Amino acid sequence: MLPPVILVNEQDEPVGTMEKLEAHQKGLLHRAFSVFVVNKNGEMLLQQRAQDKYHSGGLWTNTCCSHPLPGEDDLAAAHRRLMEEMGFDCELREVFSFTYRAAFDNGLTEHEFDHVFFGTYDGAVLPDAAEVQATRYLSLDAIRQLLLTAPDTFTPWFHLAFPKIAAFIEEQG
Template identity: 55%
Template sequence: MEEENVILVNEADEPIGLMPKMEAHEKALLHRAFSVFVMNDKGETMLQQRAKDKYHSPLLWTNTCCSHQREGESNIEAGKRRLMEEMGFSTELTELFSFVYKAPFDNGLTEHEFDHVMIGTYNAVPNINPEEVANWKWMHPEEIKTDISKNPEQYTAWFKIIFERFYDHLMQNISTS
């Protein structure tokens, strides 16, 4: 199987080239990515535990799914594709915000991403892909925030960064609606 390319971007999210995913992570080059948060009607967020054979952050908890857009693919198309590949379901997604972050890992790789954060709604049981996902659960955002502060080692580096912004976004929109 051929390694997937990521879209290298500048700070304005303008594409500047393609590069194999591992090479971009080894060189810590800025590339386009997305993070999907799925919530249910009870206000809970679906978390996934990464599969034990993932090349980084195995068995850590993270957002519903995340990955990299393919060339010519919109953010929403990419989010829907990966949601189906990892969690086995489809739902409408809305892009909430985007930002740049950098998260180094113990294995020498670095996530340096222009991340597009999306949200969707789903109320059923996912059909997880065991090659991607070890487990899943629903948690209220307040519970996630508390658990991250008590057990930060159980969560992916990027999720701790992204969740802070996601949580702030949720709280601002709850207080203004």
């Protein structure tokens, strides 16, 4: 059985909990987070989701994403999952949030209030093979090009979050 997710309303106020798969089967709004990490050259660390993930297997996406556990702070959850999925941790800060809904061919629906975190890291990346098939650092311009030429190779939430996080990164210099 998968862990529970935090069901929320449109203002991100908790309204209950539900087992993760059931929430995705019913398409109910729940809290999530996405972590975007860049190196000192401003290149973004992307992960290719493991092929056997419950949805979006084999697609490229941001460094790490998941759901906080009931009673868990979003930032603490982001640090926990960054270590579990990618084998490292770094300083993170929340930069924005957004809500999205995406239906998948397997009948599951992501309907998430997504908190977006940003960090910088230049050390070793040791991904969990059960979660991550591959990793790579790419420049923001290379990612923009791939989103135009190979859009189906990226997750739906990456398409939505990338323009705003890229603008944030570029503003930071």
